[in-house]
Amino acid sequence: MELCHADERLQRLEADPGFDAGLAPDTVRLFRRRMLQIRAARDSADLAALKSLGFRRSHSVDARRYRVTLDTGVRLLMQLDDLPPPPKVTVLALENESAGDTH
Numbered sequence: 001m002e003l004c005h006a007d008e009r010l011q012r013l014e015a016d017p018g019f020d021a022g023l024a025p026d027t028v029r030l031f032r033r034r035m036l037q038i039r040a041a042r043d044s045a046d047l048a049a050l051k052s053l054g055f056r057r058s059h060s061v062d063a064r065r066y067r068v069t070l071d072t073g074v075r076l077l078m079q080l081d082d083l084p085p086p087p088k089v090t091v092l093a094l095e096n097e098s099a100g101d102t103h
Contacts, residue, residue, distance in 0.1 A: 001041050002088040010091050023074075023094070030070040031094065038068075043087050044080055065092070073097050 005011040054069030068076040
């Protein structure tokens, strides 16, 4: 899958080993692991098949928005465009489940 980031900080979080965006080390590690898993997927069916992702539709009005669980309190919000091929994922934000805060 093609993957891009809506925010430069998210791009840096994935690419720069010394940058943590103020997040816990476990959250950063899981974020980077999820980026690898998303890039390796061929389409949304591959993402849905990986139960460990917690991949599901977001409660957004936009049907293309999904969320992936990172750890007990953080989830990754993303937009999935299946057409035209190849599928493209845009990472929108990291959200704290309890407070609704985004990073």
